[in-house]
Amino acid sequence: xxxxxxxxxxxxxxxxxxxxxxxxxxxxxxxxxxxxxxxxxxxxxxxxxxxxxxxxxxxxxxxxxxxxxxxxxxxxxxxxxxxxxxxxxxxxxxxxxxxxxxxxxxxxxxxxxxxxxxxxxxxxxxxxxxxxxxxxxxxxxxxxxxxxxxxxxxxxxxxxxxxxxxxxxxxxxxxxxxxxxxxxxxxxxxxxxxxxxxxxxxxxxxxxxxxxxxxxxxxxxxxxxxxxxxxxxxxxxxxxxxxxxxxxxxxxxxxxxxxxxxxxxxxxxxxxxxxxxxxxxxxxxxxxxxxxxxx
Amino acid sequence: xxxxxxxxxxxxxxxxxxxxxxxxxxxxxxxxxxxxxxxxxxxxxxxxxxxxxxxxxxxxxxxxxxxxxxxxxxxxxxxxxxxxxxxxxxxxxxxxxxxxxxxxxxxxxxxxxxxxxxxxxxxxxxxxxxxxxxxxxxxxxxxxxxxxxxxxxxxxxxxxxxxxxxxxxxxxxxxxxxxxxxxxxxxxxxxxxxxxxxxxxxxxxxxxxxxxxxxxxxxxxxxxxxxxxxxxxxxxxxxxxxxxxxxxxxxxxxxxxxxxxxxxxxxxxxxxxxxxxxxxxxxxxxxxxxxxxxxxxxxx
Numbered sequence: 001x002x003x004x005x006x007x008x009x010x011x012x013x014x015x016x017x018x019x020x021x022x023x024x025x026x027x028x029x030x031x032x033x034x035x036x037x038x039x040x041x042x043x044x045x046x047x048x049x050x051x052x053x054x055x056x057x058x059x060x061x062x063x064x065x066x067x068x069x070x071x072x073x074x075x076x077x078x079x080x081x082x083x084x085x086x087x088x089x090x091x092x093x094x095x096x097x098x099x100x101x102x103x104x105x106x107x108x109x110x111x112x113x114x115x116x117x118x119x120x121x122x123x124x125x126x127x128x129x130x131x132x133x134x135x136x137x138x139x140x141x142x143x144x145x146x147x148x149x150x151x152x153x154x155x156x157x158x159x160x161x162x163x164x165x166x167x168x169x170x171x172x173x174x175x176x177x178x179x180x181x182x183x184x185x186x187x188x189x190x191x192x193x194x195x196x197x198x199x200x201x202x203x204x205x206x207x208x209x210x211x212x213x214x215x216x217x218x219x220x221x222x223x224x225x226x227x228x229x230x231x232x233x234x235x236x237x238x239x240x241x242x243x244x245x246x247x248x249x250x251x252x253x254x255x256x257x258x259x260x261x262x263x264x265x266x267x268x269x270x271x272x273x274x275x276x277x278x279x280x281x282x283x284x285x286x287x288x289x290x291x292x293x294x295x
Numbered sequence: 296x297x298x299x300x301x302x303x304x305x306x307x308x309x310x311x312x313x314x315x316x317x318x319x320x321x322x323x324x325x326x327x328x329x330x331x332x333x334x335x336x337x338x339x340x341x342x343x344x345x346x347x348x349x350x351x352x353x354x355x356x357x358x359x360x361x362x363x364x365x366x367x368x369x370x371x372x373x374x375x376x377x378x379x380x381x382x383x384x385x386x387x388x389x390x391x392x393x394x395x396x397x398x399x400x401x402x403x404x405x406x407x408x409x410x411x412x413x414x415x416x417x418x419x420x421x422x423x424x425x426x427x428x429x430x431x432x433x434x435x436x437x438x439x440x441x442x443x444x445x446x447x448x449x450x451x452x453x454x455x456x457x458x459x460x461x462x463x464x465x466x467x468x469x470x471x472x473x474x475x476x477x478x479x480x481x482x483x484x485x486x487x488x489x490x491x492x493x494x495x496x497x498x499x500x501x502x503x504x505x506x507x508x509x510x511x512x513x514x515x516x517x518x519x520x521x522x523x524x525x526x527x528x529x530x531x532x533x534x535x536x537x538x539x540x541x542x543x544x545x546x547x548x549x550x551x552x553x554x555x556x557x558x559x560x561x562x563x564x565x566x567x568x569x570x571x572x573x574x575x576x577x578x579x580x581x582x583x584x585x586x587x588x589x590x591x592x593x594x595x
Contacts, residue, residue, distance in 0.1 A: 016389035129562055142339075
């Protein structure tokens with residue numbers, strides 16, 4: 001290294017140092033502490049800094065002994081993964097369609113910007129407000145139930161509209177489709193339009209062009225969007241709490257429940273498990289896409 | 296696709312319109328309902344029109360001290376915004392060239408974005424708890440009477456809370472800076488350097504004015520992400536709550552439309568911030584197109 005590259009590196013380090021320090025103090029060290037505390041012992045009111053696997057054994061309690069019946073942990077993760085899969089599939093289809101419309105059918109840049117802003121603005125407003133906003137529509141006496149009863153489509157209000165799995169999925173889709181739209185749109189506007197024309201000239205139908213040209217080229221955007229949505233849903237406890245009426249379990253909610261009970265080692269163990277499962281899903285998703293590229 | 300308005304266009308336009316309705320419909324419903332009459336309930340129909348629920352909110356009746364939470368969130372949001380802008384721009388400049396550790400820092404930033412918020416929040420909570428225990432232990436060992444008597448916790452809005460919010464806003468800021476510098480033409484800087492500008496002058500009078508609209512955008516992300524943050528704050532905020540945390544708590548207990556009034560006020564702040572920011576960005580862009588080309592005008 002010449003002195004000039006060293007001094008250039010010094011400048012770069014100085015510029016990056018504040019960000020590095022923030023992540024060190026508020027992300028890396030805390031993450032390490034979560035792993036450390038997950039192996040601590042505890043009693044009713046305090047954590048005890050001696051090595052113990054209790055946090056994990058109590059989390060997995062009954063998982064082996066009560067087979068074939070699923071234990072609480074397994075049920076919770078089954079539930080969470082179900083939410084994940086549903087929300088992912090819906091946001092992918094909706095997000096892709098919206099991005100496709102914006103990228104290929106809106107011709108003027110001004111309109112493209114304006115319509116993108118229309119989609120983005122709710123993202124900048126409060127998530128809790130956007131959740132409670134469903135109450136007057138989905139509630140027992142909500143707009144939808146009143147309309148359905150009024151039109152004699154149902155005799156009595158539908159109960160599963162609010163504080164149910166349905167409302168959880170609906171709210172998650174409502175909140176997080178944005179995370180799918182933006183990266184996919186970003187991939188789409190980078191596609192060279194002449195490729196699409198080439199496909200048409202070569203006789204491809206609209207669907208064929210979509211499936212064999214556009215979708216593969218949008219792959220990075222789809223993967224990024226999917227990772228966003230899946231990680232958010234996996235760790236979510238706010239939406240599931242509010243929209244599920246605090247009655248539906250999820251991986252994130254288990255951590256929160258243990259925290260509220262001040263059982264830090266168990267909470268940390270659950271957090272480590274949640275982190276592990278999330279990272280495995282991300283790894284699998286990036287693999288899945290690469291495999292398709294190979295075919 | 297090649298010939299303008301096909302059937303696909305109308306189908307997709309309808310789909311898009313439905314999506315926008317889905318996005319905004321529920322929110323419009325609560326904005327309307329927040330003007331519910333004094334006897335009105337949580338659902339339609341409207342029982343008269345009034346400002347009752349806003350007045351209740353203003354007086355702080357029924358609901359926990361919302362005014363305090365409101366200002367706490369606003370103050371925290373502004374600090375997060377300022378720090379996010381400064382730290383992201385600085386790091387963005389560093390990332391324009393590869394430096395030892397740049398890949399690692401980038402992956403850490405991405406990881407901070409995708410690690411479930413509750414895990415980060417729990418970690419920060421534990422970190423500050425352990426700091427507290429250590430300080431108390433030290434105070435007992437060395438007999439620091441003042442610390443023993445007065446120290447409660449290091450956890451707070453502008454320590455752990457601020458840190459928690461930054462782990463969420465900084466990755467966004469950094470990604471925006473990447474997008475900015477990917478499109479940045481380095482010839483402007485070279486020209487400035489050739490004309491004898493110092494690195495600081497180059498940054499202050501050439502680079503910063505060019506990237507300013509995006510920098511304002513980072514500020515927008517910084518404030519709004521902090522203003523609405525719940526998951527990361529939940530375990531790391533200490534004894535007081537931010538506005539969204541209070542709001543979340545209220546969802547289970549409140550049965551009157553004041554929660555909608557609160558929603559309307561919160562959204563109004565969001566919209567105000569968004570509006571101001573977008574106007575600023577637009578006027579900056581317009582000023583640039585007006586003043587961008589000064590060829591032939593000589594030195595002022």
